Amino acid sequence: MTTTPSTARLAVLIDADNTSPKHVSALLEELATYGVATVKRAYGDWTTTQLGGWKAQLNRHAIVPVQQFAYTTGKNxxxxxxxxxAMDLLYSGNLDAFALVSSDSDxxxxxxxxxxxxxxxxxxGLRKTPQSLVAACDTFIYLEVLGEDRAESPEAEDADPAATLPNLQSLLSRAVNATSxxxxxxxxxxxxSYLRSADSSFDPRLYGAAKLITLVQAQGYLTTTGSGTAVRVGLKGRVTSTNAAAKKAPAKKTAKTAQSKG
Structure with missing residues (x-):
């Protein structure tokens, strides 16, 4: 049976040592658009005071805490x-997708x-997440753009310089040219689809827009036509006018009608 994104079974595996509990509600809400979280686990050494803030979130969202003692200093x-x-869950065959919550390249x-x-x-993960992990995922979502975390946070100051956003005009222009x-x-x-394939971390929210259509319509070098699921996008000055195409069609039909009458 084919599963749709809304019915896909997800395993949400959280690296609590490297994730703040303040992100939990927003990230689970985001993942709900991709499927149903049938497995929710958070990993860490729960005997330490550093993870004390997690207790309320674990109870609120029915996340199972997995205890892992730090046996050796410096080893995670x-x-x-x-x-x-994750590998045990993979071989169980009961899941369609995995959500890995961490900023750790390991x-x-x-x-x-x-x-x-x-x-x-x-x-x-956070904007400081190494590119190796970002590229390894089908889709990578930065926690800073979710929910209340869209506001500037101290964590954003630690972002990896390599995480600088790509030039938007260049990115969108390439996408239009490649798919037109x-x-x-x-x-x-x-x-x-092209943008996600080219960069798994692409997200309109990183550029201040809630949706891709909003982002596209805000660009002066782009033009749009249609509505709903039939929206089309073109580079200004490089597209055939839809009005011109519409006017040409009846003319051809009239010519054929005249020939049939003759």
Whole structure:
């Protein structure tokens, strides 16, 4: 049976050592648009005071805490526990996708391994997340753009310089050119797919827009036509006017009618 995004079964695996509990509500709300979180686990050493703020969120969202003692100083045992659980869940065959919540590049190989097995992988982390992990996921969502975290936060100051946003005009222009028909028009859905394929972390919210259509319509070098699911986008000055095309069609029909009468 084919699963749709809204019915896909997700495993949400949270690296609590590297994730603030303040992001939990927003990230689970975001993931609800991709499927149903049938597994929710948070990994860390719950005997330490550093994770004390997590208790309320664990109870509120029915997240199962997985205890992992730090046996050796400088070694992250939490990573190993999460990776082992992820592989066990993979082989259970009961899941369609995995959501890895961490800003740690140690999960890069796990993400690629899950994708090699045909599973969709969503990554969620801070802007400082290394590009290796971002690229390893089908979709990577920055926690700073979710919910109340859209406001400037101290964590944003620690962002990796490599995480600087790509030039938007260049990005959108390439997307339109790559997906447009001969008349210069490209379907909005195709543009969105191209952008996600080119950069798994692309998100209109990073540029201050709630949706892709809002972002596109705010660009002076782009023009749009249609509505709903039929929106098309083109570069100004490089598209065939829809009005001109509409006027040409009846003329051809009239010519054919005249020939049939003759």
């Amino acid at each position: 045992s939490t990573d190993s526990a999460l990776i082992i659980d 999960f890069t190989r796990l993400a690629t391994r899950l994708r090699e097995s045909g599973k969709t992988v969503y990554g969620l 028909d001969d008349d210069g028009w490209a379907h909005l859905g195709a543009i969105g």
